[in-house]
Amino acid sequence: RTLFTEQGQMIGTPEYMSPEQAELSNQDIDTRSDIYSLGVLLYELLTGSLPFESETLRKAALAEIQRIIREDEPPRPSTRLTGLGETADTIAKKRSTGAKALAKRLHKELEWIPLMAIRKDRNRRYATIPNLIEDVHRYLRGDSLQAGPESIAYRTKKHISKHRGLVASVLIVFVVLIGGIITSTHFAVGQKRARTESEVISDFLTEDLFGSIDPNEAMGREITVREVLDKASREIEGKF
Numbered sequence: 001r002t003l004f005t006e007q008g009q010m011i012g013t014p015e016y017m018s019p020e021q022a023e024l025s026n027q028d029i030d031t032r033s034d035i036y037s038l039g040v041l042l043y044e045l046l047t048g049s050l051p052f053e054s055e056t057l058r059k060a061a062l063a064e065i066q067r068i069i070r071e072d073e074p075p076r077p078s079t080r081l082t083g084l085g086e087t088a089d090t091i092a093k094k095r096s097t098g099a100k101a102l103a104k105r106l107h108k109e110l111e112w113i114p115l116m117a118i119r120k121d122r123n124r125r126y127a128t129i130p131n132l133i134e135d136v137h138r139y140l141r142g143d144s145l146q147a148g149p150e151s152i153a154y155r156t157k158k159h160i161s162k163h164r165g166l167v168a169s170v171l172i173v174f175v176v177l178i179g180g181i182i183t184s185t186h187f188a189v190g191q192k193r194a195r196t197e198s199e200v201i202s203d204f205l206t207e208d209l210f211g212s213i214d215p216n217e218a219m220g221r222e223i224t225v226r227e228v229l230d231k232a233s234r235e236i237e238g239k240f
Contacts, residue, residue, distance in 0.1 A: 014057045014065050015050045016040045019120050022069040032122040035132055039117025039125075046106055047077045048091030049084065051118060070120065077114060078106040109139060109148065116147035204236070 012021055018036035020029055043051055051074030057065050074080075081088050081103050088099040095102060113135050119125050126132040126146070135146050 014069065015052060015054055017069055018122070019070040020122060022066045024066070030122075031129065032125050032127075035117050035126050035129060036122070038129065038132060039114045042117065043074075043077055043080075043114040046110065046114065047081045047084075048087075048094070049080055051075070051080075073120075074118065076106075077111040078103045081106060109145060112145055112147040113139065204232075 014022075016037040018029075018033040021033055040051055052068055052072070057068065060068065075083070081091065081099065084091065088103075092099040092102040097105075113132070116135075117125055117132055126135070131146065138145055
């Protein structure tokens with residue numbers, strides 16, 4: 001015979017129940033509700049605790065349970081772990097690490113995955129279960145996450161982190177090129193300055209020093225070096 005559940009009755013485990021499931025009048029339930037439950041399970045695997053305490057939910061009335069699931073935002077996994085006190089050490093030990101080390105690993109990227117899976121708005125969760133699985137694999141590979149921010153800085157940082165060897169090689173080539181450009185520029189500037197100095201000196205010798213001798217004035221008499229230098233000295237101001 002066929003069995004029917006009673007409409008308006010809560011069916012499921014509150015700790016793993018999505019907000020749309022908690023809304024008893026909502027008949028439009030799809031696989032994104034399963035994604036929510038998987039997100040809670042991942043949250044529990046990472047922290048050893050649930051987003052919402054079982055004791056709190058069990059003590060609350062039906063309406064309060066529904067409100068908590070629909071409205072209250074769960075703490076971040078790293079925050080949840082650090083708030084467990086001595087229990088955190090036991091949880092971390094079962095994961096072959098320390099409480100501080102585990103909290104540090106949970107912070108940011110690793111906790112983004114369950115937090116995206118358990119978002120209140122199902123349109124902002126992973127669209128499919130394969131998307132959730134792929135993000136886990138992307139984390140393990142060191143790639144940028146779908147659950148991560150869309151900022152260019154985040155994507156660039158992840159790309160650099162994954163391809164450190166290539167980026168280091170490119171940076172070395174870049175530094176060498178810049179060094180070469182600076183050296184070449186310095187050499188070119190030095191050459192230009194040397195040419196300029198040579199031209200100024202040449203002009204001084206031909207125009208100011210030897211050119212200071214007036215042929216008509218010098219005709220019929222001997223011109224001394226002192227005379228030439230005296231005349232040139234009057235023109236040397238500001239030349240160099």
